Amino acid sequence: MAEVEWPWQYSFPPFFTIQVHNETRTKQIAAWRSLILDYHKITKHCILDTREAQRTALFNNTAIDRKLPLEGIVTILEDLARTGNAQPLDKQKHRWQIYWHTLEEWADLVYSWVQRCGMMNTVCTLYEITDGDNSADEEFHGLDTEIMVKILQTLEVSKKAELFDDNQGVKFF
Amino acid sequence: MDRFEYAEARLSSGESFLIREKGVNLYDGNEKTSFEGGEVVLTSHRLLWARPGDIPRGLTCLSLPLRYVVFVEEETGSTSFGFSRSKKIVLHLSQALPGKIPGPVNRSSHHYMKLSFKEGLNSNFVQIINETIQSKKWENFSPAATPSQASDVKLRAGIVGIERGIQEKQKAADESISRAFQDLSKLMGMAKDMVNLSKNISQKIRERQGDITEDETVRFKSYLLSLGIDDPVTRTDFRSENKYYIELARQLADILEEPITDVGGMMALTDVYCRVNRARGLELLSPEDLIQACHMLEKLNLPLRLRQFDSGVKVLQLHSHSDVNVVKNTALALEDQGSLTAEELAQMLGISVLLAKERLMTTEKYGKACRDESIEGLRFYPNQFLQRED
Known part of the structure; x- marks a missing residue:
């Protein structure tokens, strides 16, 4: 697993207080967004639980003894959700899926890979896509199955794929 | 209603039965109570109210000592617009004495109560009750049993005792305050003369400039000034x-x-x-x-x-002091120190913490500072979010 490269803001204490001044806050939240997405991309974690988030290095910089308060985390996650980079999994908004690519971007990636491999009009399992040898070099290799289902569902809407067998298999068009 | 006591429907020594009425409702001020359709018995000492039949059996009833009744009148029923057949009489009551036996209502904002007679009323009733009040028979009554005796014995225990203690302290404080102000007003009166005197002196100094030296004049004037403003606007x-x-x-x-x-x-x-x-x-x-x-x-x-x-x-x-300047100076101080709390800035500039905080907030409002809220308190940093480009 690659090391996360922390931005300069990470060691700047005010980063861990949601700013009051509008313009400042916009900049701050933008920095948090890219940090959260980078972090999840590198660690390949897709699920973030707000109840535990404060314990992870992402929101808790022990070196300067600062952590982002829960409201701050939720604020940023909601901002991510606005652009389709995150989605709450429960009504209480405790568990979130983080998409460092939006679902549409993912769908494009998967579809172009399918085209390259000549898998059009054939049936394949989800396991083949996320863990098969063919996709070893792709970014979605090893991606969470739940997210893969959502990606394929996005393709389904644009009539480029069809899921069947209780979301175990898929056929591309 | 809070003047009522629970009592047994028995005449005590020296107490005599006067008159009885049936179908009586009690009102606390103008408000209806749950005490309806009862029997009222007037004795020389008390007004008793009970559910029908309770009084002859000597059960517990409500008792209003007549010493609380200041004045009785018949209600001239404008409120009922003549629709209700019942006659009402109003009893105006005095403050409940401390040490009162508990009754059905502990506290009431009203200082009067009403009796409503559904089944009509003996025309003598009001007259009899007024006469009874005036005769004050209860005062000849053996003093050991009256609650007024109980009030002389100081209760120290319980909430009543504590409340009484507080009341006494307040009274004492009140007195000492008013005494203190008496002194103060005397002082104020004297002060007018003092001011006049000093004015006179300064006047005289001005007139006879030659008699005393310049130096002395200046010194005296400075004394006067150090007393305060020499001629305050009032x-x-x-x-x-x-x-x-x-x-x-x-x-x-x-x-x-x-x-x-x-x-x-x-x-x-x-x-x-x-x-x-x-x-x-x-x-x-x-x-x-x-x-x-x-x-x-x-x-x-x-x-x-x-x-x-x-x-x-x-x-x-x-007027010359502008926000822009404050922001500029505070931002410079922030750059200098790396970060500042209101207390630190206050010490640096020799201003109050409150003002230092306002300065930092203003600087923040202009986008030149950002805040760090942690368990150590509120600290301000140079706004690197906006200043640093990366």
Whole structure:
């Protein structure tokens, strides 16, 4: 697993207080967004639980003894959700899926890979896509199955794929 | 209603039965109570009320000692518009005595109660009750049994005891305060003479400049000045409020311009209030007058301005003192120190913490600072979010 490269803001204490001044806050939240997405991309974690988030290095910089308060985390996650980079999994908004690519971007990636491999009009399992040898070099290799289902569902809407067998298999068009 | 006591429907010694009425409802003030359709018995000492049949059996009933009844009248029923057949009489009651036996209602805001007679009323009733009250038979009654005796014995235990203690303390405090103010008003009276005397002296000095040396004159004048403002603007000098405030504003600007410059161009209104009143010595200003006068500052084009921060803090500041300057200086201080709390800035500049905080907030508002809220408190940093490009 690659090391996360922390931005300069990470060691700047005010980063861990949601700013009051509008313009400042916009900049701050933008920095948090890219940090959260980078972090999840590198660690390949897709699920973030707000109840535990404060314990992870992402929101808790022990070196300067600062952590982002829960409201701050939720604020940023909601901002991510606005652009389709995150989605709450429960009504209480405790568990979130983080998409460092939006679902549409993912769908494009998967579809172009399918085209390259000549898998059009054939049936394949989800396991083949996320863990098969063919996709070893792709970014979605090893991606969470739940997210893969959502990606394929996005393709389904644009009539480029069809899921069947209780979301175990898929056929591309 | 709170004057009622629970009692047994038995006559005590010396008490005699007078009259009985049926179908009586009790009202607490004008409000209906749950005591309806009962029997009322008037004795020489008390007014008893009970459910029908309870009194002959000697059960517990409600008892209103007649000593609480100040005055009885028949209600002239304008409220019922003549629809209700029932007659009502109103009993005006005095304060319940301490040590009263508990009754059905502990506290009532009304100082009167009503009896409503659904089944009509013996025309003599009001007359009889009035006569009974006037005869005050209960006063001849053996004193050991009356609650007024109980009030003489001080109860120390329980909430009543504590409440009484508090009441006594308040009374004592009240007295000492009013005594203190007596002294103060005497002092104020004397002070007028003192001010007049000093005015006379300064007048004389002016007239006979030659008799004493220049040096002595100056020294004496400085003594007078150190007593305070030599001629304070007072309300009695002016007919109209407006004029008073205008003069007051002028004087404020006069005496405050220098000290405010000294403390960096801004002074919290509380400090202003203290300073002004200290300088005035005896003709004290009220906070309202001060604020009114401060509102005049701008109209009169004086060098001071009243300013209210977003947080509600009010200050007087020099007209020349602008936010831009404050922001610039505070931002510089932040760059210098790396980060600052309000306390640190206050120490650096020799201003109050409140004002230091306002300065930092203003700097933040201009986007030159950002905050770090942690368990150690609120700290401000240079706004690297906006300044640093990466």
